[in-house]
Amino acid sequence: MLHPDLQEARALYHALKAEADKGVVGLDAVKEKTFIAFMSEIPTTLSARKEKRVNAGLIWYRGVPGVGKTYMALILAKTTETQFARIQGRADLTPGDIIGVEIFNPKTGEWEKRPGPVVRANILLLDEGNRIAPKSQSAFLEVNQDRTVTLGDYTFELPEFYFAVMTTNPVETGEGTFPLSAANADRFTFLIDVGYLSPDEERKLVDFDIKSVDIRPIVTPERIVELRSAIATQVALHPSLKKYIRRLVRATRPYNPEIHWYEHSPSPLVEEFVELGASPRVTIAWGPTSRVRALFVREDDKVLPEDIQALAYNILSHRLHLKSRARKAGIAAEHVIQEIIERVPIP
Numbered sequence: 001m002l003h004p005d006l007q008e009a010r011a012l013y014h015a016l017k018a019e020a021d022k023g024v025v026g027l028d029a030v031k032e033k034t035f036i037a038f039m040s041e042i043p044t045t046l047s048a049r050k051e052k053r054v055n056a057g058l059i060w061y062r063g064v065p066g067v068g069k070t071y072m073a074l075i076l077a078k079t080t081e082t083q084f085a086r087i088q089g090r091a092d093l094t095p096g097d098i099i100g101v102e103i104f105n106p107k108t109g110e111w112e113k114r115p116g117p118v119v120r121a122n123i124l125l126l127d128e129g130n131r132i133a134p135k136s137q138s139a140f141l142e143v144n145q146d147r148t149v150t151l152g153d154y155t156f157e158l159p160e161f162y163f164a165v166m167t168t169n170p171v172e173t174g175e176g177t178f179p180l181s182a183a184n185a186d187r188f189t190f191l192i193d194v195g196y197l198s199p200d201e202e203r204k205l206v207d208f209d210i211k212s213v214d215i216r217p218i219v220t221p222e223r224i225v226e227l228r229s230a231i232a233t234q235v236a237l238h239p240s241l242k243k244y245i246r247r248l249v250r251a252t253r254p255y256n257p258e259i260h261w262y263e264h265s266p267s268p269l270v271e272e273f274v275e276l277g278a279s280p281r282v283t284i285a286w287g288p289t290s291r292v293r294a295l296f297v298r299e300d301d302k303v304l305p306e307d308i309q310a311l312a313y314n315i316l317s318h319r320l321h322l323k324s325r326a327r328k329a330g331i332a333a334e335h336v337i338q339e340i341i342e343r344v345p346i347p
Contacts, residue, residue, distance in 0.1 A: 005226075012219055038059075039228055043284060082123055084124075091131060164188075235303065251270065293311060313334060
């Protein structure tokens with residue numbers, strides 16, 4: 001028998017999905033992974049009050065135009081009745097457009113702070129994030145890690161309820177686009193590929209009327225924070241599975257003879273083609289997201305190895321940096337991840 005809070009969390013998952021189904025046709029796997037990240041309690045940093053600041057994992061949608069990526073963020077804001085902000089990626093976007101600016105007021109003789117959209121938002125959409133130049137991408141580093149924004153000599157503390165969604169188009173990688181830095185990419189818990197709809201799903205679009213969609217509020221942000229904590233404490237993750245997660249993460253890192261405690265990866269593809277493996281953020285996030293997956297997908301309060309494995313691509317693919325010769329050899333991140341899953345023993 002599930003704990004009452006876990007039953008409520010499961011019911012909320014189905015309610016959120018029902019609202020998302022109103023506005024986004026199909027993409028069930030995308031919605032599933034989105035809500036897993038949305039309901040995961042993942043430690044990020046310590047607040048100034050020495051209290052643990054926890055938050056949901058951030059989502060990176062990578063997919064072709066017109067499949068509903070941007071609308072998912074708006075649906076999350078509407079279902080929680082929270083403040084939504086959208087930043088449209090473009091090459092001339094400045095850090096001030098994102099975090100805000102200080103303006104001198106000649107009447108008062110003082111500098112006035114004009115906070116940007118990231119300070120005001122609970123749900124933040126970074127649309128076409130790969131169109132933002134590197135110097136402006138850096139404006140997201142602090143907010144996506146520390147949930148704070150520093151403007152001049154003042155630091156704004158964001159509320160615990162904050163969730164960011166970034167979209168990119170995998171086809172547009174030429175002039176006018178910029179790759180995400182390793183530090184920025186690492187802050188996104190999941191990379192979710194969004195493809196075209198199936199023929200049956202696309203038939204529904206012929207009669208789809210976006211004007212008739214009415215997304216209703218169904219939960220408060222305060223309750224979401226409470227349910228995240230309930231999942232983190234009430235869904236069991238056996239110590240052997242915690243060790244399994246650590247072994248999977250270590251297996252993504254190639255051997256370095258200069259560091260005495262490094263081991264050879266059980267994956268030959270890692271040793272030959274991976275330049276930089278997964279960061280400690282993966283170790284931190286994989287357990288909480290696996291707990292949510294066990295509850296939402298299998299309706300269980302115990303994590304199984306399949307829950308961990310099912311999230312491997314989403315949590316690792318954007319964090320594995322391959323050597324340049326990998327592309328020439330036809331090796332992609334998914335090939336490396338699959339071999340790691342196959343070669344690391346299940347406890």
